[in-house]
Amino acid sequence: MATPPSVRNVVFDIGWVLVRLDYRPLIAFLQAHGAQLADRDAVMKGIRLEDHETGQLPGHGLLERLRGLTRRQTASLEETRAKWLDMFELEPAMIELAHRLSERYRVFLLSNIGDLHWVHLSREYRLHAIGHGALPSYVAGVMKPHPAIYAEAERRFALEPAATVFIDDRPDNVATATARGWHGIVHSDHGGTLAELKALSIATGGSR
Secondary structure (H helix, E strand, O other), X not given: OOOOOOOOEXXXXXXXXXXXXXXXXXXXXXXXXXXXXXXXXXXXXXXXXXHHHOOOOOHHHHHHHHHHOOOOOOOOHHHHHHXXXXXXXXXXXXXXXXXXXOOOOEEEEEEOOOHHHHHHHHHHHOXXXXXXXXXXXXXXXXXXXXXXXXXXXXXXXXXXXXXXXXXXXXXXXXXXXXXXXXXXXXXXXXXXXXXXXXXXXXXXXXXX
């Protein structure tokens, strides 16, 4: 029996893996302008976020939809944009881990994200500079957990499934990856993910 290939590729999700997200200031802003919204899910449903994150709706259109959730229409697009972008906090230990792994392995990002957030994270935090490439869902035209975005990552980055591990906070996203033959890690915290990487014989300590 052939020996399975060792892991050569590590693919990271972004949200709740490399960055945390706080939607509360955005929701408070929309409510202050008359929006009747209880939580994040109500906002995302109201703006049909999947249109934006699959590249069908550019950033300006998303901001128009966000402003359209308010009843008084007093929020400017500039204010709305600022609140949409101001929701991220880096996970320093995970960012450092991704950079360390990129010294030994081929590291990529695969995330459900629209153009506004991707440009912001690239400009403010240089997430685009992590590893060896990124596939945002708005570029792929499809979102996780649809198998097509994983297939596109395989094609674009020459990923052999058995030699690839995927790190994501959502079990359904990881399940699609493992169904394609990838290794999968459901991320909850830095320590747990580090232990699972080590269990896969992935060296996490940087260059030799």
